[in-house]
Every structure is written in C-alpha cells, then in structure tokens.
Amino acid sequence: MTPPDSGVAPPPDRTVVENAQLALLLEVTGTPKPGNVDRAHDYDDLRFEHFVAGGVGARRGLGLAADGERLGRAFERAVAGMSQQEAGNTQFGALLVLVPLVRAAAEGDLSGSHAGELARETTVADTADFFRAFEHVDVAVDDPPEGMDALDVRRGVDAVPAIEERNVTLYDVMIESADIDGIAREWTGEFERSVEAAERLLELDGSVPDRTARVFLELLAEEPDTFVATQHDRETAVQTTEQAAVALAGEADPWTLANELVAEGINPGTTADLTAAALFVALERGLTI
C-alpha cells in the first residue's frame, strides 16, 4: 500500500536471534503447562517476570551463537545474561538446546542433522565454557556417572583443569549425560524431539499459546521429564508422564493437573526447554503470531 517513493522502509523481518528470544517468551506464555511457571502459574520464588527478564538478558549470548562465536561461549554468555534476575535459573536448559539450533539457523540450514553436526564439532574449549556457565546459577543436576567425579558440573570452573587434561569435548559430556538428561539426548540425537514438536506446533490450530500448551502436554505424556527425575526421582517423573497422558486423552483437566503439580513443586523443566526449542524452530519455519 505504501508508495515506493514514500521514504518508508518496509518493516524488518524478525532475525534468528529475535525468534529465539520470542520462543523463550512464548514458552512461558503458553498455559496450562502443568507444573511449569506459565502465564497463569507462579512458584513463590520463581515467577513469570523472572522468565521475562531471563529472556531479555539471554539475547546477547544468543546473538553470539548466531554470529559464529564458539557454542560453549555463546551459551555461557546467554546464561550469564539470563541470570540477571532474582530467581536464578530460569532458562538454562532452554538455552543449551537453543544454542546449536540458533547457529544452524544463522548458517541457513535449520535441520536436526545440521544442528547435530554442530554439536558433534564442539571441542574441549566448549566444555570449559559449559562448566563456567554453572558459576552463574544453581542448576539441579544428578551425581556424575561413576569414575567421572572430576567432571562433576557442580564443581564449575574447578573442573576445568581435569576437562582439559582429558580433552573432553562438550559432545562427549552430552553422550555421558544422555541417559539421564533430555537436553543431552537432543544434542546427541539430532534434536529429534525439538524438530518433531515444531512440526506439531505448525500443524495444530488455535493461538500460539494454546498450541504451545498442547505440545508441552504431548511431550510430557511421551517421555518422563528428566528434570523431575533429578529434582525428585524417577518414579515421580514416570507418574507425571502418566498424569499428562490422562489429561491429553481428555480424561482429566489439565488446569487441575497444573495446580496440583505446582502445589507439589513438580516442575517438568526439561519438557519446557524442549517446548522453547520447538517454538524457535517453528517460528523459523513460518509460525505466525
């Protein structure tokens, strides 16, 4: 409609980094996502506004990922920026799964196989960055595998000499963690669940927050959440997945489940992280708001 000689430049398309930031914000907007902080649910010390501030603060680190900086470094800076709010860890796992996807998109090939290739190309320097990221926030993690005490992420930068001595790449770390961590499984499995969930977001009807809530529930019903398994135990995680499946089948109200899980402090954070990754991929593939 605007005449070509009007001096009005067209609106800019969203960049890859803006889509990643928007994905973080839309993830927390979808409701009900049972057990998560979302548009309608807070924990006392972990609230919606902390995720908003986390999403604002993470952008510069995500920008480094798009600009070709080492993935570990981009992740560490994104976590540092995210941490500038009072709740601590809001989107650590979401940033970990997003960083290779953002780089893949910036390189013009947002496929799971290309993101998986980028994951495989990480080096020991990325591992040191990854451990440094744990200095910015407290993250719930399990004990390391047997014989791997020296590489316990809870040691933060103190573990860096051992990492360098053993030449452990970040991909190696993810391989070691894949059986207990759903984000590590994305890194080592070509981001399969993130990409599949993105396709679901694109094929569903309704508003993006409603689709987000639906896809979260589908993911949760499909596999036990590894963050719940870490924070509570495997049995709780399996039970939560069963509850999600019942809600998904329409045999229970997801709003009731959401209130119950929040009251019990059962927060399927890994499933939320995958949902954020799926939103990013879907936005890059044309999901409109």
Added chain:
Amino acid sequence: MTPPDSGVAPPPDRTVVENAQLALLLEVTGTPKPGNVDRAHDYDDLRFEHFVAGGVGARRGLGLAADGERLGRAFERAVAGMSQQEAGNTQFGALLVLVPLVRAAAEGDLSGSHAGELARETTVADTADFFRAFEHVDVAVDDPPEGMDALDVRRGVDAVPAIEERNVTLYDVMIESADIDGIAREWTGEFERSVEAAERLLELDGSVPDRTARVFLELLAEEPDTFVATQHDRETAVQTTEQAAVALAGEADPWTLANELVAEGINPGTTADLTAAALFVALERGLTI
C-alpha cells in the same frame, strides 16, 4: 565467589535498550490493569502474545534511539518492528514516550528535563518520520485541530510535503496535540507523569507486576485516559477514571473492574503507555526483578 583467574567473565548488566524492552514486557505482565491486555486479560484480536512479539520486534528501533539516530527515525523503526505480529498496534504510544527517555538514558542523564530538552530539539525530519510510522499500523486518533487538516496523521506519508513546507517540528506536533493526547503532554511537559510514576514503582512494596498494576490504577484514577477519550468519548474516559478511583480506594475490586472494562472494550491505552515509560525509568534507577 568466582576466583578472578577462572576465565569466567561477570554477567553483563542490562543495557538501556534491554531495560526498555523489559519495560514493555513487564507493562503487559502486571495484572489487573483494568481494560488493558495483561497477564490475565485478552481481547479477541489483541492478545498477550501480540504484545510479547511487539516487544521483541521493537528492540532494534529502540537501539537506534540509544545509538544517536534521529528520534523520529528510531521511533518509526521501532513501530515497524513492533508491527510484525497480527494485531497491528500494540505499543505505538509506549514507544513514542520511550524513545526520548531511552536517548536521555543513553546520554547518561535520564531526567525529565533532559528528555524534555531532546523533545524540544526535534526537527521537521522527525515529523516526517513520525508520519511515516502511521503507515505501519492503524492507530486510533482524533480529528486534527481546526486548520490542520493537511497535517492529519491519518494521511501518513501523504502529509509529508505539507509538513516540510510549513517546517513543523515533532515538538510542534506534540504542542498541538497536548490537550487531547497524554503522550504529547509528556513530550511537552518534561515527562512528568512518567518520572513520578517511576518513583512510585521504586517506593512501593511487592513484586514488580503487582507494583505495576498499582501504579497503573493510580495513574488512571488521576487523569482521564486520552486513548479512551479518542476511541469512545470524553465522558467514558472520565467515568473510567472515577471507577479507577473507587477501586484504588478499596471500594471496588479491580479484578471486577478489569473484567467489566474488557467486556465493554474500554482500553486505557495511554495509561498503559505511561506505565511502560515509568517501568523503564524505574529499571534504570535500580528497580530489581
């Protein structure tokens, strides 16, 4: 706690632009803000996620304001970026009041007087930019003052030749609009209400979204909202202000008022814009999330 030789750079402080973006997002997070879209309220075609996408898209234009670009141009680009979601106008007024404040903060003097000085220094080029911004979104505006038809913002870029011929600065436009537009009054009145509301945000207790809702209600109870006056009529705006005063005095439930106003389509958008400006100033002055 992190040892100095650990290779861990400290987390980055939020930049001026990040605080402006966060302010836009926190404004819509505060609830209940009677009549507005907020964390708990949507209109059918103007929903929370549109404000989130608007806040993401506006950032680059806000960055131009911080970097010294002409204020009108920075505003036009911010509006263009904001417009990249399906609801059209979400934060036009908020961006208009934010742009001089962002520049003032970037220059290291976020006082109302300095922002007012920047407003007075605008030129006819800023006015042309301002009119171009109306090409990106439909904005509810009143008829122009008598004899000013040639400068009707609804003419968009078609008005630019007349603006240039008459050498109308953006500050002149704001002077002409100050009696019917609360944002223009900020521009011509050294951003007095924005700065005062920022001080209220800093002195109140409670979470930032709760303080935001409180300050919105105080602002609404203080002066009729000019967006409501434009979209409906002066009487409706005065009545809404009276209802806000009753709620503020604890004699009515603001949640009930919020539901009533949304049902009637009475959206005090100018008051929301001032709230966003106040959040920005408060964040710059140390409000923590």
